[in-house]
Amino acid sequence: MASLVLDDLRKSFGPVAVLHGIDLAMPSGEMLVIVGASGCGKSTLLRLVAGLEVPTAGRILLDGRDVARLDPAERDIAMVFQNYALYPHMSVFDNMAYGLRIRGLPKDEIRTRVESSAEMLGLMPLLARKPRQLSGGQRQRVAMGRAIVRQPKLFLFDEPLSNLDATLRVQMRAEIRRLQRRMGVTSLYVTHDQVEAMTLGDRLLVLHQGRPVQLATPMEVFERPANTYVAGFIGAPAMNFLPATLSHGGTAAIFSPEQVIPFVDGRRPGADGRKLILGIRPEHVVADPAGMVLQVDLIEPLGSETLLIGRLPDGTLFSIKLANAAAGGESMAVRILPEHLQVFDAQTGLRLDPAG
Numbered sequence: 001m002a003s004l005v006l007d008d009l010r011k012s013f014g015p016v017a018v019l020h021g022i023d024l025a026m027p028s029g030e031m032l033v034i035v036g037a038s039g040c041g042k043s044t045l046l047r048l049v050a051g052l053e054v055p056t057a058g059r060i061l062l063d064g065r066d067v068a069r070l071d072p073a074e075r076d077i078a079m080v081f082q083n084y085a086l087y088p089h090m091s092v093f094d095n096m097a098y099g100l101r102i103r104g105l106p107k108d109e110i111r112t113r114v115e116s117s118a119e120m121l122g123l124m125p126l127l128a129r130k131p132r133q134l135s136g137g138q139r140q141r142v143a144m145g146r147a148i149v150r151q152p153k154l155f156l157f158d159e160p161l162s163n164l165d166a167t168l169r170v171q172m173r174a175e176i177r178r179l180q181r182r183m184g185v186t187s188l189y190v191t192h193d194q195v196e197a198m199t200l201g202d203r204l205l206v207l208h209q210g211r212p213v214q215l216a217t218p219m220e221v222f223e224r225p226a227n228t229y230v231a232g233f234i235g236a237p238a239m240n241f242l243p244a245t246l247s248h249g250g251t252a253a254i255f256s257p258e259q260v261i262p263f264v265d266g267r268r269p270g271a272d273g274r275k276l277i278l279g280i281r282p283e284h285v286v287a288d289p290a291g292m293v294l295q296v297d298l299i300e301p302l303g304s305e306t307l308l309i310g311r312l313p314d315g316t317l318f319s320i321k322l323a324n325a326a327a328g329g330e331s332m333a334v335r336i337l338p339e340h341l342q343v344f345d346a347q348t349g350l351r352l353d354p355a356g
Contacts, residue, residue, distance in 0.1 A: 002062055002153035002186050003028050003061075003186065004024070004049070004188070005026070005060075005064075006023060006058065009022040009023075009059070010022075010057040011053065012056045018041050019041045028186055030203065031180050032204075033189045033191060034189070034190045034204075035192065035234075036192070036233070040207040042190045043190055046079075046190050050079050051071060055068050062075065075154075078146075078156070079155075080155070080158070081143070081158050086139060092118075095142055096114045096142065100150070113149040117145040120179065121141045121142075121145050121148075121175075122141070137164060140160060141172075144179070154186050156187075157189040160172075161173060177200050194236055197218065199218075202217070203217055204216065204218055204221050213229060214226040214230050224351065228344050237307060238319075240282065242279075242280070243256075244276045245273060245276065246269065246271065246272055248272070250268040261341060269343055269353075276345065277344040280337075284340035285334050293331055294311070294312060294333070295312075295313075308332075
């Protein structure tokens with residue numbers, strides 16, 4: 001196990017800056033998930049740590065040692081890619097053993113390590129097969145086994161489940177988390193999948209345009225997003241946003257058409273007239289005959305729940321998630337649950353805490 005520290009890590013490709021200064025401290029044994037939209041710099045950050053790219057500036061400290069300018073082979077890091085990267089002409093055993101042979105380990109130790117990892121991953125019956133004889137999930141397990149046998153200080157995962165179908169993703173997600181906890185290896189995991197991010201990570205690092213915007217536990221990111229970008233990115237369906245104005249002595253917000261939502265947590269985020277953005281997740285809206293009218297444009301049955309997408313009287317796009325018994329119709333009256341309201345500054349997009 002090893003600690004990882006990124007100190008003002010930056011990367012530019014010519015005049016284009018991709019990472020604008022990443023500071024991060026990971027304790028030994030942590031699973032940190034890096035999440036963000038396509039092009040935010042997730043994979044670039046992982047490639048810098050792996051040694052596949054050279055940083056423009058900054059340090060990468062692995063157990064206190066700066067490895068930023070070392071070759072990948074000198075870093076004691078193992079990486080699992082989304083395309084498996086298996087040698088098609090080699091058996092499963094030889095694919096897993098190849099890196100150990102290159103390092104010159106004795107044959108007996110290689111066999112012990114490979115068979116131990118294969119047992120852990122349920123690959124023992126497959127050791128003689130070639131990659132073309134394996135399913136996608138089995139190939140991904142082989143790729144993980146090849147990383148495990150090296151006994152590295154750090155695991156790097158670059159969207160390893162993106163090529164699998166939905167059922168296999170669920171199975172492999174649980175397998176990765178189980179193995180990581182069992183082995184206690186410090187791990188960086190890159191994904192654009194929010195479910196993977198929420199279920200795998202001890203903490204999430206949310207990137208936006210090459211900058212870190214929030215580093216926290218998954219539930220803190222979900223319940224207390226740092227800004228409107230995080231609030232809109234984390235959660236499916238996405239959070240609703242309503243333009244509003246502070247009113248009633250700073251104790252409530254009003255939005256068109258004259259809908260008032262009181263703050264129930266004692267917050268007073270400034271003086272009346274301050275422009276706000278209110279955030280509310282679709283699951284935190286309920287049907288209420290006395291509420292505001294939603295003109296329903298689309299109904300999506302989701303099994304035990306139904307997603308309704310429509311517009312409020314002022315034209316604002318709005319979605320709600322209701323139990324099937326409560327869903328249906330071209331329009332319905334709904335009410336926001338104020339205890340779940342998120343409040344952001346309209347100018348900066350930053351979350352406003354109850355103290356303002």
